[in-house]
Amino acid sequence: MTSYDHLLRALNEAGVEFIIIGGAAAVAHGASRLTEDLDIVYRRTDENIHRLVQALAPYQPYLRGAPPGLPFIWDERTVRRGLNFALMTSLGAIDLFGEVTGGGSYDDLLAHTVQLQIFGGVCLFVRLEKLIELKRAAGRPKDLETIAELEMILEERGRVGERTL
Template identity: 40%
Template sequence: MSLLGMIAGLNRGRVNFVVIGGLAARAHGSTRITEDLDVCYDREKGNVRRVARVLARWRAYPRGIERGLPFVMDERTLAAAPVMTLTSDEGDIDVFDTVPGVGGYAEALSSSLAIDAGDVAFRVLDLPALIAAKRAAGRRRDLDHLPELEALLEVWGRRS
């Protein structure tokens, strides 16, 4: 499944989420390719249940751990981990309850933009929040991405 297909699946599951990673950067014009979906989700109990159901349906499993080891994707599992890096039948997905440098879902939502990609609508972090998140993550690949994102912010700022 494509990343947009995964987003459509989350939408069908009525999950409240904001796209926060590489796909958010692509939505703003970044040239970097991403192969996984990074989302921040609402920790409200009903939403946690919906996220867990979608991930269970996709047979999501922790990335880097051999398949076949005991693992149950349910509300308790999801609620116990602030970040989960998962692989699934649909693709790789990282789920966060908090975005470094931004905050939880409410803060991510208030720092997001609506995207309409044809049949799929979703929200992505705006550029200032995405830059703050990349900077706070501090990983080399995130820091290396900052000059491009800052240039995009300058370009978009001139257009408004």
């Protein structure tokens, strides 16, 4: 099971610039679906990559689904040469996106975020409308199922005059 509180605390304490997307963002907006990993879009500056690598290094990041023993070095060079990483850590699963389908990079998504307090810290979450766009662009069956629930949440908020997160 993924320890969201510990992963988010590690990222925040290291000063990593990231936006929470995916299932964790859906739950923050009121969805009932459980998610097994933390999905984030991270800023791809040299400084931020350094902070990201340092934040996760103590938790033995390894490519999720890769055979045991496959050589993998978690360092700045690896992150710079890659873009998106599905990792398993001692704190659980985390997916790191340098870019996400339908949303682009951290800088592209920044205008579509909201700050929320979670686990004693503040994190950026993608707004509900943008999350729906991201899920639609991904097009996976599980995303399409989630869209229906997210659209109902959006519609309900509109009926009661709530500002959309």
